[in-house]
Amino acid sequence: xxxxxxxxxxxxxxxxxxxxxxxxxxxxxxxxxxxxxxxxxxxxxxxxxxxxxxxxxxxxxxxxxxxxxxxxxxxxxxxxxxxxxxxxxxxxxxxxxxxxxxxxxxxxxxxxxxxxxxxxxxxxxxxxxxxxxxxxxxxxxxxxxxxxxxxxxxxxxxxxxxxxxxxxxxxxxxxxxxxxxxxxxxxxxxxxxxxxxxxxxxxxxxxxxxxxxxxxxxxxxxxxxxxxxxxxxxxxxxxxxxxxxxxxxxxxxxxxxxxxxxxxxxxxxxxxxxxxxxxxxxxxxxxxxxxxxxxxxxxxxxxxxxxxxxxxxxxxxxxxxxxxxxxxxxxxxxxxxxxxxxxxxxxxxxxxxxxxxxxxxxxxxxxxxxxxxxxxxxxxxxxxxxxxxxxxxxxxxxxxxxxxxxxxxxxxxxxxxxxxxxxxxxxxxxxxxxxxxxxxx
Numbered sequence: 152x153x154x155x156x157x158x159x160x161x162x163x164x165x166x167x168x169x170x171x172x173x174x175x176x177x178x179x180x181x182x183x184x185x186x187x188x189x190x191x192x193x194x195x196x197x198x199x200x201x202x203x204x205x206x207x208x209x210x211x212x213x214x215x216x217x218x219x220x221x222x223x224x225x226x227x228x229x230x231x232x233x234x235x236x237x238x239x240x241x242x243x244x245x246x247x248x249x250x251x252x253x254x255x256x257x258x259x260x261x262x263x264x265x266x267x268x269x270x271x272x273x274x275x276x277x278x279x280x281x282x283x284x285x286x287x288x289x290x291x292x293x294x295x296x297x298x299x300x301x302x303x304x305x306x307x308x309x310x311x312x313x314x315x316x317x318x319x320x321x322x323x324x325x326x327x328x329x330x331x332x333x334x335x336x337x338x339x340x341x342x343x344x345x346x347x348x349x350x351x352x353x354x355x356x357x358x359x360x361x362x363x364x365x366x367x368x369x370x371x372x373x374x375x376x377x378x379x380x381x382x383x384x385x386x387x388x389x390x391x392x393x394x395x396x397x398x399x400x401x402x403x404x405x406x407x408x409x410x411x412x413x414x415x416x417x418x419x420x421x422x423x424x425x426x427x428x429x430x431x432x433x434x435x436x437x438x439x440x441x442x443x444x445x446x447x448x449x450x451x452x453x454x455x456x457x458x459x460x461x462x463x464x465x466x467x468x469x470x471x472x473x474x475x476x477x478x479x480x481x482x483x484x485x486x487x488x489x490x491x492x493x494x495x496x497x498x499x500x501x502x503x504x505x506x507x508x509x510x511x512x513x514x515x516x517x518x519x520x521x522x523x524x525x526x527x528x529x530x531x532x533x534x535x536x537x538x539x540x541x542x543x544x545x546x547x548x549x550x551x552x553x554x555x556x557x558x559x560x561x562x563x564x565x566x567x568x569x570x571x572x573x574x575x576x577x578x579x580x581x582x583x584x585x586x587x588x589x590x591x592x
Contacts, residue, residue, distance in 0.1 A: 163551075165362035166369055170388075173373025183374050191371035197364025198540060200357040201525055204350055206308045206317055211347040213321035213474075218328040218340050229571060233467050236567050237475040238511060243409065244477040244559075245510045248401050248484030249503055257393035258492025261386055318512045361546075368543035387544075394489045395548045401481045402559050410566045418573040420457065428456035429565045436561040440553045442472045445561050453565050459572040467571050471564030478559030482552060483510045483528050490532065490541040502535045509534045525549060 156164075176186055301307040301316035308317055328336045373387075411422040432449040436442065450468050453459045487506050491498050498506075509531050525546070529539045572578050 161362035165364075165366035166546075169366040169369030170373060172366070173370040176370070176374050186371050186374045190367045192367070193360075194364050194366075194368035194371060194543065195540075197357070197360050197368070198529075198542070200360065202529055202539065204353050204357070207346065208350045208354070210308070210317055210321050211343045211350055213318060214325045214328070214343045215340065215347050218325045218336065218343075229463070229466060229575065230470075232574065233470060233567065233571055234474070236570065237471060237563075240409075240413070240477050240563055240567065241475060241480045242507055242511045244401075244405055244481040244563075245484040245507045247404060247409070248398075248481035249488060249506065251401050251404075252397055252485040252488040253503075255393065255397050256492060257390055257397050258489040258494075260390045260393055261493055365546050368546060372543050390493065391544070391548065394485070394545065395552060397489075398482050398485050398552050399555060401485060402478055402555050405477060405481065405559050406562055410562060413570065414566060417570045418578065420569060420573075420578070425457065425566070425569065428452055429562065432561050432565065433558050436557040437554045440557045442476075442557060442560045442564065445557075446472045449561055449565055453568055457565075457569055457572075458578055459568055460577045463572045463575060463577050464568055467568040468564055471567060475564055475567065476560050477563040478556030479527065480510045481559070482556050483531050486528055486542075486545050487531050487535065487537065490544055491535070491537050493544055494537065494541055496537060498535060505535055506531055 172190075173186075176183070299316060299319045301320060304316070304320045307320070328340055414420055414422055414425060429449065429452050432445050432452050435448050436445045446468060449472075450464050453464050453468065454461055484506055487510075488498060488503070510527070525542060528542060532539050532541065569578070
């Protein structure tokens, strides 16, 4: 039996081939119409597929996640504590991402000519963005809160830019399902749980197209922005390398600085012991890029090696796999600003604050599967008026970065679980248990 090439390897191959084909078309002087008519549409189909499942993905996974709290009393104590901590760490991770991307400005390293060529691809979007910016200046400071409540949820569901309204509706539905009789709630929860599984499977279908989509997007992008100057492609790749290093720097900062500080503040668990205890889960997260697939191992390690009770871990960790995406949120903040910078767009403080709000709330509905972060990035981009097609700039290294940010997601889940257990008095003297070997069965 032939060994199947891993998806991330296929995407890298698609990137390289797209770059070679794009440069070849430019060098050979082939008319760009061929690329635009026969290659770029494949990338457009890939982007549209991601947009297609964004709303049902958020709606189904969020309703299931909130309703799984199961008990309004538990929601008020452990649930409230868990959700607030998850929201805090997610908002903090986005803010850190925005801070470092504004310090290093990877998108601004592109020459003005290359940025102008990129911007010309999205002239209409830039014009509408300017009009939206003028409208924002006339709005009340509380307008974002008003905009969160939909007049018509079905209308909101037809527009990815209105995702905050869908998130608000899903949270309300989840809470309502907790409070109505179980006999009536269970069929509804089962429906959305099944829908969530269907959507995750569809994400898998769409990601099959990812190598071809990356190839088409990269080839057409090179043709569009280089013109008669192939050196522009090298400049773009160098900017992409700088962007990747900024993302990785932010992710390592979360694991090596932020999480140890939180653990030290609320528990007696040494971070090195914590890190060793969850290492098998981190390795599995790296190889699968899936918080959901890693969940059983994460629960096993947290219970057996850290000493968290099954009652706490079985509640906090599944919820975290649904709503806590620190690594993904940090990446979304960096990617959104990088794309805007690459397109020559200067984001205001209000727009960057909107990134924090949108990425934090959208992460609640991000499924713990490979590729879901890209879908949420599209939502973030559209909420601030940056063309969603701009993700073509960052798709190439996304699979590799996804592996690293999933480590942060899983580590964040385990850290919050440990903190909640400590505040509930569920840890055995706050010490790591040494009796169980670090194995993955």
